[in-house]
Amino acid sequence: MSRRNALTALGLAALFGSSAALGACSKDDDPSARRDRVKNGAEIYSSMCASCHGPQGEGGRAPALRDLKTPEPELVAFVSERMPLGKAGTCTGDCAADVVAYILATFKGPLVCEAPKPVARGLRLLTRREYRNTVADLLGGTGSPSAPCGTTTFVYDPGATPRKSVHVAGSFNGWPQTVAGGGWPLAFGGGKWSLTRALPPGRSTYKLVLDDSQWIADPANPKTEPDGFGGVNSVVDVACSAGGAGGAADPTAAFPPDTRPEGFPFDDHGAGRVITSAHMDELFRAAASLARSADLSKIVRCDVKSGGEACLSELVSGFGARAFRRPLTTAERDRYAKLGRGQGDADKGARAVVQAMLASSSFLYRSEIGELQADGTYRLTPHEIASALSYSLWATTPDEELARAADSGELARPEGVERQARRLLASPRAREVIGVFAEQWLGAENVKSVEKSEQVYPGFDAPLRESMLAETRALAASAFFDTRRGADLFDASYTYVDERLAKHYGLPGVSGADLRKLNYPDGNRAGVLGHGSVLATTGHSDQTSPIRRGLFVRRRLLCQEFPPPPPNAGGVPKVDPGATTRERFAQHTQNPFCKSCHQYIDGVGFGFEAFDGVGRFRASEGGKPVDSVGDMNDVEGFGKGTHARFTSLAELGKTLAESDAAKACLVTQYYRFARGRLEDSACTVDAIKRRYLEKSGDPQEIILGVVLAPDFTVRR
Secondary structure, eight states, X not given: OOSTTOOOHHHHHHHHSSSHHHHHHHGGXXXXXXXXXXXXXXXXXXXXXXXXXXXXXXXXXXXXXXXOOSOHHHHHHHHHHHOSTTOTTSSXXXXXXXXXXXXXXXXXXXXXXXOOOOBOOEEEEOOHHHHHHHHHHHTTOOSOTTSOTTEEEEEEOOTTSOOSOEEEEETTTTOOSSTTTTOEEOEEETTEEEXXXXXXXXXXXXXXXXXXTEEEOOTTOOOEEEOSSSSEEEEEEEOOSSSEETTEEOTTXXXXXXOOOTTOOSSOOTTTOOOOHHHHHHHHHHHHHHHHHOOGGXXXXXXXXXXXXXXXXXXXXXXXXXXXXXXXXXXHHHHHHHHHHTTSSHHHHHHHHHHHHHTSHHHHEEEEOOEEOTTSOEEOOHHHXXXXXXXHHTSSOOOHHHHHHHHHTGGGSHHHHHHHHHHHHTSHHHHHHHHHHHHHHTTGGGGGGOOOOTTXXXXXXXXXXXXXXXXXXXXXXXXXXXXXXXXXXXXXXXXXXXXXXXXXXXXXXXOSSSOEEEEOSSSSOOGGGGOHHHHHHTSOSSSOOHHHHHHIIIIIITOOOOOOOOTTOOOOOOOOTTOOHHHHHTHHHHSHHHHHHXXXXXXXXXXXXXXXXXXXXXXXXXXXXXXXXXXXXXXXXXXXXXXXXXXSHHHHXXXXXXXXXXXXXXXXXXXXXXXXXXXXSGGGGHHHHHHHHHTTTOTHHHHHHHHTXXXXXXXX
């Protein structure tokens, strides 16, 4: 609601004939009448304005409304003419006057944010990926917790000795002596070198090669065999080739998709995750299947068949505490021990216990109930805090050290929570979860199911789409853990490509199936804006879509939403079939009916026209030169009246990297991902945003800000 475009008093009189809008304010000489207007305006504002401007006028997808200097008649006129966005004309006369009276009377002075209010106590059903990771860790699965079956994560801790390079050489890649010769390079981050790769089924042997010269067995892998030269090779066994966890078929394959409410891009929405009868049937089937195939020697140290009652007791207490993420009560231990004894066979008894525990609500749900405090709130127990930390940062059950920290009471203290959070962040598992965050936040995960016309986009196959997703995950991990610069998500001049993706982009000098960090040779791409996963997902099956791409920037990167399009909003009118995409879609901003929203969408989307529907650079379309000039107008909120023209994605990326709205949106989107809920208002993430900015835009500070916030461990 800025003064820009507001009508003058003379224009108002002409517009409204009588002084309906102007006179509405003069009626308020009576203080009681003014109070009534403010009271009525509060209800109007809550239903029609707060979702854009914030409950306290603090701003959000639309500008802040605090301490406005615009004369009241002009504001009334602006509301009558243009608000709400996309539904102009639905609040005129007394409606406009009342809401303006409320805004001017209420939103005075700087916004003072109080500490976020605790959310309600409750239980959170494990997502499909959390379930997969958890059973893989519980049942002794190998490899990365969030990687599919058939993949292995290699991790090397150099200690105090700096290394220029670390690569993997083994039976699966021909034992290359150097990275240039085909070695699989590990990436450095968080003080360690790491790499996750798919391996062929069966047994493989390998070594780590330091600085292309020193060959060593993997210190993190105790499984070895003689190498025939007086030393040993590390050994890894892969029991499957794709799609599973813990060496078995994916146990969640038949689970229903995770519920994602409108406007929430992540798979872990707490309130929306409920179990249907069909879902429960699949959970029971998965529990039975996992129990039947489990290697009991990886679950309990004793021999189940000969260990007798003591071994059963160890299984119940030990596996139960890991599965339930807390110690079992005496009643629970007695009940599960009785179940095991009642099977008449030690092996069957142990598997019955495992099955029952995997079907229990104590396993399937993360508890956030807490214990009553003197102030009437509920603080999560140390074991609940351990689960909250582990699932937020690793997407799996707490490891032994985190469980010990809960047992010892370390997590009852803020400094203990911070120490464990920083430890978890230093693990490659945290990098993988950030990759998941990025692909869900950006909608890039949808590239796996995008359908494209073979005639228009030949070669857009599943392997290429997987390479695109890997690129996006790798850049996000780099921004969070290597450069520690959130702006890289928008303006990075580098990316990670394998030979397949490099060829797709037209980037020379890349060979092999490994991701390689590469600087763009020109300024055509930047950050995630130039990623194929984003560009292909935001295009149509046979053409680009300036609207989808413009909405991507507004919604995903700036957290700016639009009302649903009106029912009579149709497609683009018939135009010259030889027209370019830009020429066809330009009619949105020429049509006053559409302009109120499309003025903020199309101009941004047109700036992506140098890239086709699968992310390849193009200079022409249908024989005509591509016009890819864009305008990132009102980047900080609708109605600001600002413009930022750009001729390349690098220029757009720079604008976004410097934008307060983009920084706040990154904080907001990570908060939603980590907490599984929408924020109540901008104040909910205010302290986290300030921490992020004060730490020079280090995105790890966003993560720490979320998990160290008081409301992370307190409920109501």
